[in-house]
Amino acid sequence: VKPVAASDALLVIVxxxxxxxxxxxxxxSVHESVPDVSVLVIDDGSVDETAVRxxxxxxxxxxxxHHLGLGGCVQAGYKLAYELGFAYVIRVxxxxxxxxxxxxxxxxxxxxxxxxxxxxxxxLTPNAARTGFVRWLGICLFRLVLRPILGKPVRDPTSGFVxxxxxxxxxxxxxxxxxxxEIETLVVLQRRRFRFEEVPCKMRAxxxxxxxxxxxxxxxxxxxxxxxxxxxxxxxxxxxxxRAESGPEQGD
Amino acid sequence: xxxxLNVTTGLSVLLLILVLASLRRAHIRVEYSVSWLAAxxxxxxxxxxxxxxxxxxxxxGLVDAPLALLMIAGAVFLLMFFRFSVIISHLRxxxxxxxxxVAILEYHLRSLQSGHGN
Numbered sequence: 001v002k003p004v005a006a007s008d009a010l011l012v013i014v015x016x017x018x019x020x021x022x023x024x025x026x027x028x029s030v031h032e033s034v035p036d037v038s039v040l041v042i043d044d045g046s047v048d049e050t051a052v053r054x055x056x057x058x059x060x061x062x063x064x065x066h067h068l069g070l071g072g073c074v075q076a077g078y079k080l081a082y083e084l085g086f087a088y089v090i091r092v093x094x095x096x097x098x099x100x101x102x103x104x105x106x107x108x109x110x111x112x113x114x115x116x117x118x119x120x121x122x123x124l125t126p127n128a129a130r131t132g133f134v135r136w137l138g139i140c141l142f143r144l145v146l147r148p149i150l151g152k153p154v155r156d157p158t159s160g161f162v163x164x165x166x167x168x169x170x171x172x173x174x175x176x177x178x179x180x181x182e183i184e185t186l187v188v189l190q191r192r193r194f195r196f197e198e199v200p201c202k203m204r205a206x207x208x209x210x211x212x213x214x215x216x217x218x219x220x221x222x223x224x225x226x227x228x229x230x231x232x233x234x235x236x237x238x239x240x241x242x243r244a245e246s247g248p249e250q251g252d
Numbered sequence: 253x254x255x256x257l258n259v260t261t262g263l264s265v266l267l268l269i270l271v272l273a274s275l276r277r278a279h280i281r282v283e284y285s286v287s288w289l290a291a292x293x294x295x296x297x298x299x300x301x302x303x304x305x306x307x308x309x310x311x312x313g314l315v316d317a318p319l320a321l322l323m324i325a326g327a328v329f330l331l332m333f334f335r336f337s338v339i340i341s342h343l344r345x346x347x348x349x350x351x352x353x354v355a356i357l358e359y360h361l362r363s364l365q366s367g368h369g370n
Contacts (some may be wrong), residue, residue, distance in 0.1 A: 020255065060359075062355050062356070063355060063358065063359075064351055064352070064355045065351050065354050065355060066351060068348050068351055068352070072351070072352065075348075075349075075352065076352040076355055076356065079352055080356050184298045187344050
């Protein structure tokens with residue numbers, strides 16, 4: 001991955017933690033779907049062969065010195081992409097659940113709609129992906145909570161298949177939720193009057209490894225995310241108030 | 253009551269000795285020891301000041317003066333735990349930013365080395 005001058009350069013980032021069983025397949029499928037696009041695997045301090053397998057499959061690897069968690073891992077990729085000048089970044093999970101053939105659809109939507117974020121949604125197609133009962137309940141709850149905050153419905157708020165443009169990249173490289181980032185990022189964007197769209201995407205079963213979110217962790221996940229959403233709202237309202245008091249200022 | 257106050261006196265002296273010993277061995281940094289030393293001294297002074305505790309208990313509507321001491325000690329330690337949570341949160345944020353920067357710099361270094369190698 002080299003610094004880019006093109007105004008529409010795309011980077012596909014793949015956060016991965018102990019995904020040696022799936023990562024090579026994910027990288028190869030991305031290369032097959034979008035042949036001329038760079039793939040950056042962000043190795044979140046894996047203790048297995050994730051980085052080696054990713055390099056072997058033709059990806060560049062950003063190796064974090066120790067495990068940071070999903071948010072810190074994704075943000076590292078966003079920071080590097082922003083520094084290198086990429087216009088679009090699409091995130092694909094390293095467990096093989098996302099179908100890389102959907103990447104062109106996400107990119108097309110990013111380019112044509114002009115919105116800052118495009119979510120690959122599992123629930124827009126008639127035979128939508130099945131998910132566990134607890135997780136499905138959580139997703140329904142998040143939809144309900146987010147509807148009035150975002151001002152529009154979001155079908156798949158927990159999707160990790162996300163594309164962003166440079167404006168969002170700038171924001172995320174400075175500030176990004178560190179744990180369970182998917183839902184909080186929607187609020188962060190909305191508070192800045194940025195827009196998002198959803199496009200239908202397929203979701204497959206994991207190729208290897210296990211999900212980090214077990215049924216037992218779901219309750220913690222829901223509480224954590226709800227708290228994060230409300231903290232983001234309060235934080236931003238406070239910032240707006242301070243700005244109004246001190247007059248207009250440049251940048252963020 | 254006197255026995256309980258003697259126990260808290262002993263505990264606060266123990267806390268002060270522990271903090272000072274840790275400071276001497278550099279197990280704790282000076283800036284983080286100040287809160288513990290202040291808490292130990294406050295506990296020691298309160299447990300030796302029966303009249304103040306009784307006045308405090310009357311103000312708070314408590315039957316026993318030692319309860320006032322326990323309430324004050326509990327409040328002080330809660331505040332300290334909160335302060336340390338704030339410090340740990342800052343450290344974690346700094347740690348994440350630093351780890352990301354190290355990874356990005358290593359990435360650039362690797363790119364430069366492979367560029368020279370070609």
